[in-house]
Amino acid sequence: MIARKLEVNYQPFDRTTRVPAGTTLFSAAHWIGLPIDSTCGGRGTCGKCKVRVVKGLTEAETADHRQLRPQEIADGWRLSCQARVYEDMTCEVPQLLRVPKAATMGLGRLVILDPNVRKVYFELAEPSLHDQRSDTARLKDALTEEGHDMVAGVSVLRTLPQVFREAGFRVTAVLAGDRLVAVESGDTTGECFGVAFDVGTTTVVGTLMNLRTGMAASVLSTLNGQAPFGADVISRISHGMNGPDAIHELQHAVVSTMNSILAELYRDAGVSPMQTYEAVVVGNMTMLHLLLGVDPTPLSMSPFTPAFMDQLTVDAGDLGLHIHPHGYVQTLPALGAYVGADIVAGVLATGVVREDRLRVFVDVGTNGEIVLGSAQRALATAAPAGPAFEGSQIKCGMRATVGAIEGVQLGERVELQVIGGDVPAEGICGSGLVDTVAQLLLAGLLDHSGRLKTPADVPDHPLGERLIDVDGMRAFLLAEGVYLTQRDIRVNPESAKIIGLVPPVEVDRIIAVGNSAGEGAKIALLSYRERQVAFELPSRIEYVELSGRSDFNDSFISVLGFPELERVT
């Protein structure tokens, strides 16, 4: 399935990466975080990404002939976004003329600010009898000169005659890739926003991002408005089976949730929907099907086939999402029916399949999604994970629903993220559990052997008094009536090992990455190149279907009641 990788070496950095045949030099460089200049984002139109190939062969493409001089081509210069790797190669990268803006996001990932949405201000030549170009051609020619392609739909065309003439032909073009999203009067390049959405079955998180600075302008999470139709994806799908009206009802519910988040974000940040051009949306496949109004029924029964898995671009107006009326929604692709765009975003945020060391990425919830691998090879699968955290195995365990602690921050005091927002904590769900263990370690309340300390061990610790005794067992008090016991902590890695969620590693090698899906959506919003990496992930990660495999079924059934658990503890 995955063929031998080819080696590409970049000079003067002497950085090497291994990529599948057919990858471009541009994309391969980005894969290892090595910035190559580009205005057009790898579309072959700006000519700024040229590199000199010194070892290995790549033929000159049409775009090379258009952008480079014949002597340059003869000397080995190629547009790195066009040059594909078919053998081991070495190339020289010219020094960057400008230092790109970058930010550390996700799990220590350095992300170069390079959003898909760009604004370009023009003082266009006014039409005359000697220059009768159409409004469209006038703008397109100006953009071409700056290295941008442009495709304009009729809805934007309708605005041109008036905007051009009112603005005296001083206008700002808003481009998303080569799609003309809007033309605005005057210089509006200072204001450019996008929104990242993580649409969870329980919770929807929206982050309004300033695409000029790369900073978050405002964040908000609320309950998914589909909640009344059931707590999990299966009950949502069941409701959808009542026909097209029911699917529309579910679609309307989640779009309304997103719009109410948007309204709050706009108010909080003082931003207008007209300045918000793009929404990157991730979520599990059921959530994405329902958001787009696509029947998810086949997802719920063997052989679990989605209607789509690839990334999709949809007009915001089509979905009724309150961003710029000519803006659009971009989803990320999925790896399988139960390893959705949220996991792809998580892999993007954690960089799991970009480095040589072997890592495993686990999203724990009712389902546990697992990605195991490195830059060499990666595998993904999903398995029911609920039983590990629900019921009696974890003292205060509960499903990821209203009242569950899903995030924990331990410092001078305990800060909890509880599903449903302003409600009392009732228990801990999977992600909250992993979070708590990691935070206890960081706070020095848990030693590396997994032993919970006593108040006497940490006399000056501000959280020392939360180390309590419950029925003769050490525990840490998270909230009124909600605590994590010594057994919960010791059990967790072990039970995770038993159900196959994580390998038997030291607990301090487990990192709680927080909302990795939302983080990945933000990264894809801020960086066109990172987005391309996300689009490529399904071709780089092998999906393993567990259902129908007798070896999996047997071992799954054998651990449902954790029979070995009792023996281990």
Next chain:
Amino acid sequence: MIARKLEVNYQPFDRTTRVPAGTTLFSAAHWIGLPIDSTCGGRGTCGKCKVRVVKGLTEAETADHRQLRPQEIADGWRLSCQARVYEDMTCEVPQLLRVPKAATMGLGRLVILDPNVRKVYFELAEPSLHDQRSDTARLKDALTEEGHDMVAGVSVLRTLPQVFREAGFRVTAVLAGDRLVAVESGDTTGECFGVAFDVGTTTVVGTLMNLRTGMAASVLSTLNGQAPFGADVISRISHGMNGPDAIHELQHAVVSTMNSILAELYRDAGVSPMQTYEAVVVGNMTMLHLLLGVDPTPLSMSPFTPAFMDQLTVDAGDLGLHIHPHGYVQTLPALGAYVGADIVAGVLATGVVREDRLRVFVDVGTNGEIVLGSAQRALATAAPAGPAFEGSQIKCGMRATVGAIEGVQLGERVELQVIGGDVPAEGICGSGLVDTVAQLLLAGLLDHSGRLKTPADVPDHPLGERLIDVDGMRAFLLAEGVYLTQRDIRVNPESAKIIGLVPPVEVDRIIAVGNSAGEGAKIALLSYRERQVAFELPSRIEYVELSGRSDFNDSFISVLGFPELERVT
């Protein structure tokens, strides 16, 4: 502006054509009507258009490497749709395995049936736990195997889960280029329709075409519903200046006209809107702006700049046009503000710029649009032409408005096409005049010197008695009170010469080509390759703006009253 043409010779036909640098071998062959096999219509995905380059150089592109074996590439085989001409070339074309369907259309143009809309029937593999591809991927993979690319919008995606499962995965994909328009249950390849519209200021003509056979299923013309807002483009634009609501009103009027034509066409041919996937629309730039809801105001004042001139593809649903809800409208490009898509269609239908001989194409009306040229070089312009046909110069002349004879057929009897349909003829407009002269010649009622015969000259002619005497001058009676006089006939080429419409050629070298705009729209509907030729016409024809040129203004004013006319006759 137009660089030196390069020569391409095709073997074994020994046919040569001259094309601008950068033209593909595929496109150049089609330019001279030489068919090269292709399923994908020149998109580089089917691999069927390969030719062997025996003289001249063309580098292998990515698509070549994908579709051809290394030995084939070494032997000079290239995909003709990818190979661009940068020097004089000779290539060998393999014999066609199937004889393509073709029809003679327009002015003796042999058009190969190759519509943009295609249907492909599949019996897809049903999903299983070993084949969990999404519905989209399943269809896309099957299409790729047949050499088609596929891009699916969310509106079509929404239909997949149900159609696939109801149809037991036996479905017909409807593709327009690489755009997935619909997926239908079972094998529907037998039923595939499109509609060609010529949207005139006065009249709208719709032709429902069977895209499988290439035959017209039904034709209908009616008055443009915008008529109440004024008879000519200037009064329509003036109404549009009242604001967005007025533009919407004009848009609604013409879309309603088109929908009423469609309803009649469907009824007459027994065809459903669901089987009609594409509408090719031509018209002058004011009509196209209003149809798309774009403000045409700048068209009406110097420097006459349209909002767009390129071809556009618009969702039928966006315009409210009653074809398949996921179907689309394709417009043709324009050459200038007053040389619109109707003229481009006319040039396509007449093939004026495809042959070596010099020809002039004139569309006579209130404005006269003129294209002069050959395959070597071509020029286009527009000038007010109304004065030549209105008022006193032509005895029964009138503008192209209700009651005007716009088409004439002389056989056993006189058949008239009158604007407005079932209304009495009141006069002759420009196109009717040219038509009448040509038909009189064909019917033997006019000799080549331009002399109208007498009843005595043609004793057995069924139309002999229509040769009448009006105030001592010979004339031909077209309808009650409407006739063409000897002076009208003699004056016509002469006055046309004076105002610069046509050069001083013999009258029998003037051919009335009828509704060349509608004919061109039909050709573009039936042939993707001809459509590409139409898309390229703006880059091949130089537009000449006459307004603001003092030499033109002077000569225009000097002939307004035809002072020389009196001296000549």
